[in-house]
Amino acid sequence: MTGDAADGPRAAGEGADDAGNRATDADDARGTGSPIVDRWTALDRGWQALALGLGIVAAHLAGQAAGVF
Known part of the structure; x- marks a missing residue:
């Protein structure tokens, strides 16, 4: 997997698969x-994006079940 331009510059020693995702001290x-x-x-x-997306889908399904949407 390659990093996006939005990930920012890579620090020395960071691999391409975790560029910009590593928390600092x-x-x-x-x-x-x-x-x-x-x-x-x-x-x-x-994982944050996946959890947020699943939360939105769950809220939409709950709204449909309740007759709101």
Whole structure:
């Protein structure tokens, strides 16, 4: 898999498959106080996108079942 231009420049030693997805030490040191937010920010962007997409589909299906959509 190749990186996108949106991933930003690669740091030395980073492979093409994880360019821009690696959390920095500053990100790890910062605690939000919420375990849910900490777990969400620890996820890779691909998993975040999948979870968000599935959440949107689930909300749409729930709305259809309730007669809202």
